[in-house]
Amino acid sequence: MRSRSLPAPDALLRLQASITARDDRLLGWLYDHGVLTTDQIAAALFPSLDFAQRRLRRLTVLRAVDRFRPNKPDGGSYPYHYVLDQLGYEHVHAQRGLGPPRRDQARRRKQSLTSRPDLPHLLGGNQVFIDLAAHARTHPDASLVRWQPASAYHDPGVFYREGGNPQIMVHGPTGLPRPDGAGVWTERGRSVPFFLEYDTGGERLDILTEKIAKYERLYAMSTWAWPVLFHLPSARREANLHHRLADVPGLETVIATTTADLRTALGASPADQVWQLTGRSAGRHRLIDLPYTDTRHDDEFPTHPAPSPDRRAA
Numbered sequence: 001m002r003s004r005s006l007p008a009p010d011a012l013l014r015l016q017a018s019i020t021a022r023d024d025r026l027l028g029w030l031y032d033h034g035v036l037t038t039d040q041i042a043a044a045l046f047p048s049l050d051f052a053q054r055r056l057r058r059l060t061v062l063r064a065v066d067r068f069r070p071n072k073p074d075g076g077s078y079p080y081h082y083v084l085d086q087l088g089y090e091h092v093h094a095q096r097g098l099g100p101p102r103r104d105q106a107r108r109r110k111q112s113l114t115s116r117p118d119l120p121h122l123l124g125g126n127q128v129f130i131d132l133a134a135h136a137r138t139h140p141d142a143s144l145v146r147w148q149p150a151s152a153y154h155d156p157g158v159f160y161r162e163g164g165n166p167q168i169m170v171h172g173p174t175g176l177p178r179p180d181g182a183g184v185w186t187e188r189g190r191s192v193p194f195f196l197e198y199d200t201g202g203e204r205l206d207i208l209t210e211k212i213a214k215y216e217r218l219y220a221m222s223t224w225a226w227p228v229l230f231h232l233p234s235a236r237r238e239a240n241l242h243h244r245l246a247d248v249p250g251l252e253t254v255i256a257t258t259t260a261d262l263r264t265a266l267g268a269s270p271a272d273q274v275w276q277l278t279g280r281s282a283g284r285h286r287l288i289d290l291p292y293t294d295t296r297h298d299d300e301f302p303t304h305p306a307p308s309p310d311r312r313a314a
Contacts, residue, residue: 011087022046026065028095029147030082031084032149033147033149035082036130037078040126044137063086064084064087066110068083070119081123083106083110086105126181128181128231129147132269134269139187143186143187146184156169156176159176159221161222177211182226183196189304190288190304191288192289195227195229199230205244224295225293227255228255231258232260241278255278256276258270271287272287
């Protein structure tokens with residue numbers, strides 16, 4: 001009987017022959033973001049939960065993905081959580097032109113994720129991007145064109161742009177922000193880059209304001225500025241944060257907030273009119289309408305005017 005750790009020589013070729021473009025996107029997400037649940041995968045990529053479950057079973061048999069089910073504190077278990085299996089790592093490394101992965105890469109990553117105390121925080125942050133992808137799946141004029149994990153911003157040097165303060169290259173990781181993720185959202189010919197801070201409500205408000213102070217430091221040292229999205233659990237938490245920030249003089253960073261409660265009540269996507277800007281006009285804004293400054297982004301994602309009603313009808 002062949003060992004699970006020693007796949008047949010043609011196993012990777014068999015997997016690659018079976019992979020679809022949708023599978024490629026899923027495997028890339030799992031490589032970058034660690035873990036996604038069945039429901040998240042179905043919402044973002046598939047027309048139905050049943051379709052997603054059938055495809056995930058197939059990818060599991062092919063050893064592209066593996067899965068686990070954490071136990072609930074009050075009994076029972078959560079839905080399946082999917083991670084990359086070893087062949088999934090080999091496939092992604094081949095697709096991205098990387099060297100071969102460690103032979104135990106999948107085992108080590110799965111062990112790390114299953115024992116991770118902040119797994120709900122990771123899944124919650126991933127959920128915001130999943131909700132954007134799910135919105136884009138049913139709105140042809142919209143797209144989540146970039147989704148970067150927190151690890152992409154652990155090196156302070158990543159924030160440096162030509163013309164900025166060179167000290168940003170050596171500024172310690174405690175002095176600059178470490179967002180929970182970042183992305184680029186496009187809609188009707190426009191696009192907006194953003195950072196995400198996902199808040200479960202378990203930290204003191206002081207921790208959130210300290211994070212904002214780090215974004216202020218980045219703003220002062222750089223030549224570009226993205227809006228920072230704070231996804232909060234409740235209206236009370238949001239109101240308390242806005243009240244706290246009202247006392248911060250000269251806040252320059254664009255801070256936009258929404259809450260899980262509000263989105264649930266409205267059945268709203270993060271793309272919808274759910275973002276409240278701090279220290280600015282009342283009301284809420286769509287993600288695509290949030291202000292930013294970044295000429296490099298503008299060059300990469302130039303604005304294309306939406307077609308007029310007459311042109312759409314033509």
